[in-house]
Amino acid sequence: MKKLLIGLGLVAVLVGAGAFAAAGHHRGWMMGKMLDARISKAEDLIQATPQQRAQIEQSKQVIVEAFKAKAQAGRQNHGQLMSLLTADTLDQSKLYAIANQHAQDLQDLAKVIVPEIQKIHDVLTPQQRKTLADHAQQMHDQHQQGGFGGPGE
Numbered sequence: 001m002k003k004l005l006i007g008l009g010l011v012a013v014l015v016g017a018g019a020f021a022a023a024g025h026h027r028g029w030m031m032g033k034m035l036d037a038r039i040s041k042a043e044d045l046i047q048a049t050p051q052q053r054a055q056i057e058q059s060k061q062v063i064v065e066a067f068k069a070k071a072q073a074g075r076q077n078h079g080q081l082m083s084l085l086t087a088d089t090l091d092q093s094k095l096y097a098i099a100n101q102h103a104q105d106l107q108d109l110a111k112v113i114v115p116e117i118q119k120i121h122d123v124l125t126p127q128q129r130k131t132l133a134d135h136a137q138q139m140h141d142q143h144q145q146g147g148f149g150g151p152g153e
Contacts, residue, residue, distance in 0.1 A: 025030040035060075046128040059116035066112040070105055076094060077101070
């Protein structure tokens with residue numbers, strides 16, 4: 001079960017990471033291309049059918065749009081946060097309000113993302129999910145060993 005969640009989490013993380021970056025312009029375009037390449041590679045790895053690829057693409061678009069909207073709201077709150085942090089007197093209640101709003105935003109985001117992950121889960125076979133989970137675990141292990149500029153390098 002843990003490997004299954006890791007595999008599905010991999011898809012969500014890939015989509016989410018690309019979506020955060022997609023909120024920007026040039027950098028977002030580059031990250032979007034990298035995201036598309038990684039998702040395509042994952043689809044190839046599990047030999048996804050055209051129907052499965054269509055569902056993954058549709059879910060990716062929904063998730064990307066949700067992250068873009070979240071990033072837009074975050075940019076709007078940035079000025080308010082900077083004003084609070086640079087004021088002569090720190091207003092903790094306003095900082096807590098921002099933190100609470102951020103927590104609510106994340107919960108709202110989860111309400112969009114989780115159903116899309118469910119759709120991807122449901123369209124994949126158990127073997128495909130296991131393949132994704134195994135690949136995610138392998139990638140995690142490589143990161144833990146410092147294979148990508150981590151502590152060991």
